[in-house]
Amino acid sequence: MSEIIQYILGISPSILLPIVIIIMSLFMKMKVKDALISGVTLAIAFTSISLVIGFMFDTISPVALRFVEYTNIKLDVIDLGFSHMVTISFAWPFALIMFPLQIGINLIMIHFDQTNILNVDIFNIWTKVFTAAIVSVISGSVIFGFIAAIIQILIELKVAEKIRPRIDDITGMESTTTTHVAILQCLIMYPINKFLDMIPFIKNTELDIEHLKNKIGVFGEDSVMGFIIGMILSIFSGYSILESIEISVKLAATLVLLPIIAGMFVKALNPVSEVAKTFMESRYKHKDIVIGLDWPILGSAGELWIVSVLLIPITLILALIFSKLGFSSILPLPGIVNPMIVVPALIVANRNLLKMLILGTIITPIYLMVSTSIAPSITELSKSIGGIGNNGQLISYYAFESPYFRWAMIKFFEFKVYGIIAFVIAISLFLYFYKTFDHNQK
Numbered sequence: 001m002s003e004i005i006q007y008i009l010g011i012s013p014s015i016l017l018p019i020v021i022i023i024m025s026l027f028m029k030m031k032v033k034d035a036l037i038s039g040v041t042l043a044i045a046f047t048s049i050s051l052v053i054g055f056m057f058d059t060i061s062p063v064a065l066r067f068v069e070y071t072n073i074k075l076d077v078i079d080l081g082f083s084h085m086v087t088i089s090f091a092w093p094f095a096l097i098m099f100p101l102q103i104g105i106n107l108i109m110i111h112f113d114q115t116n117i118l119n120v121d122i123f124n125i126w127t128k129v130f131t132a133a134i135v136s137v138i139s140g141s142v143i144f145g146f147i148a149a150i151i152q153i154l155i156e157l158k159v160a161e162k163i164r165p166r167i168d169d170i171t172g173m174e175s176t177t178t179t180h181v182a183i184l185q186c187l188i189m190y191p192i193n194k195f196l197d198m199i200p201f202i203k204n205t206e207l208d209i210e211h212l213k214n215k216i217g218v219f220g221e222d223s224v225m226g227f228i229i230g231m232i233l234s235i236f237s238g239y240s241i242l243e244s245i246e247i248s249v250k251l252a253a254t255l256v257l258l259p260i261i262a263g264m265f266v267k268a269l270n271p272v273s274e275v276a277k278t279f280m281e282s283r284y285k286h287k288d289i290v291i292g293l294d295w296p297i298l299g300s301a302g303e304l305w306i307v308s309v310l311l312i313p314i315t316l317i318l319a320l321i322f323s324k325l326g327f328s329s330i331l332p333l334p335g336i337v338n339p340m341i342v343v344p345a346l347i348v349a350n351r352n353l354l355k356m357l358i359l360g361t362i363i364t365p366i367y368l369m370v371s372t373s374i375a376p377s378i379t380e381l382s383k384s385i386g387g388i389g390n391n392g393q394l395i396s397y398y399a400f401e402s403p404y405f406r407w408a409m410i411k412f413f414e415f416k417v418y419g420i421i422a423f424v425i426a427i428s429l430f431l432y433f434y435k436t437f438d439h440n441q442k
Contacts, residue, residue: 014046017294020122025272028279038268045264049296052261056254056337059247060233060312064336067237067316075323077375079398081334088382089129094142098129101146102153110287115157117164118280119179119292127181128152131406135413137377137384144413151409152181155430159183160292162437163347170301170351173266175277178343179292184402185344187429188366189359190437193348196355205354226252229309236313255305262299269293295343307342307356311364318364328368330375335399341367344402370403371396374410 022039026032089095102125109115128149136145156179163186164177197203230248239247273291280289298304315332322328332338341360349355375396382395400406408426411419 014043014050016123017046017121018043020120021269021272024120025275028275030272030275034271038272041264041268045261045268046296048261048264049258049299052254052257053337053339056251057334059230059250059254060336061333063233063237063239063247064312064316064333066239067233067313075319075329075331077330077372077394077396079330079332079334079371080395081397082399084382084395085130085378085397086126088378089126089133092129092133092381094132094136094145095126095129097146098125098132098149101150102128105150105153106157109154109157110289113287115161116287117157117160117177117179117290117292118276119157119160121179121292121294124180124294127401131409133381134374134377135410137381138410139413139415141413148409148413152184152406155184155405156181157292158434159186159430161290162434164290166347166350167298170346171266171297173270173273173297175273175289176269176291176293176297178295178297180295180343181401181406182295182340182343183347184405185341185363186348186437187426187433188404189344189348189363190433191429192359192362193355196358202354202358205352223252223256225306226255226309229312233313251309255302255309258305259300259302262296262301265297266300269297295339298343298346299339301346301351303351303353303356304339304342304346307345307353307360308337308339310357311338311341311360312336314361315364318361319368322365322368327365328372330368330371330396330398332368332371332398335367335397338367338399340399340401366403367398367400370407371398371400373407374400377410 018039021042022035025035025038030038099122102119106115106117106119110118131152132142132145132149134145135148136142139145160177160179160183163183167177168174227248230251231244234244234247235241269291276291277289281287315336315338319328319330319332341363342356345356345359345363349359375394378396379394404422405426408419408422412423413419
């Protein structure tokens, strides 16, 4: 049985989630033809967005590396990126327990009216496994690891409830939300966004992509903005004019393609959401059931990709500054294009490019410091399952989603005084967000 589950977990998420969606759709009495079309379209969407993001990384990574080399600053923690962390997580001996645990908690909460979110994002259970594994390494207790994971499961569902209307507005998909762990950053971004609204210039600036196009014409187009950003990055990294043009065209292409591809998620999932809503309401007549999905459903918002690219030079500069100050020592190459920091900013700032960029800039140092702080634990975890990290080299994961909240939990279960304080602050931020977040607020 364990081998069968491990085989299933080895399936690419671009295939695994569509299979889950097809099975779920058929169970809910969707026509076979429609279920297959939705599943295949979803698989194409996942595969396409992975290819384009990979293409973006392959374009930007050499530029970022050359930029860092010019500074002669040593960043000695290696960022192995998302794929290796998934491998480490699923190799943890207790990983398989997390699947029935999350599904069971979710169904119990729905049954007892504690949530209306049905989380079908099976693949990203790995983020709960990762949290549990790190906590268990630091605290020496597997039980504490699972308690931390349960806290993450519960708060993901409750935050997903609150942001659901905003997700509807951004994606045009009814009865859907995202349950990805990245949304926990809304808790810390929300009060910062409220502060930004106290500054008249920022509050009164309507700066989503449509307004930008109206203000600056062709320079607001995704393609032109991507080209300009690519030229600036390339030239400052020492590339020739011809090389810079080639890099810029590639980057512009990704910014044009990503929103188009992301629109396929809407096409694939809208019919599934409607069937799921009808099915669940037939059994829970008083419940407005909402389907929880992965973050790419937000990918049709061009603002997400524009800010992700704008944050690349900002991230590199902050990595160098924080290295000089002794607060960070990671070179965030695999995570240099980091939508995880922009997804919650998109939600909280309601597509406002200026506020999204400010929020991303403020939160980036947390990513740098937390990924450096947890490097010894990730290295130890990797060693324990026979992975990388046996030669004294520290490894980490820069794009450690929702770094403040998860770091606070980790340190809480290490029973550090500052960890307990940080966790109390995190829970307070959650309560404030849950009670006051208004999706109609600009």
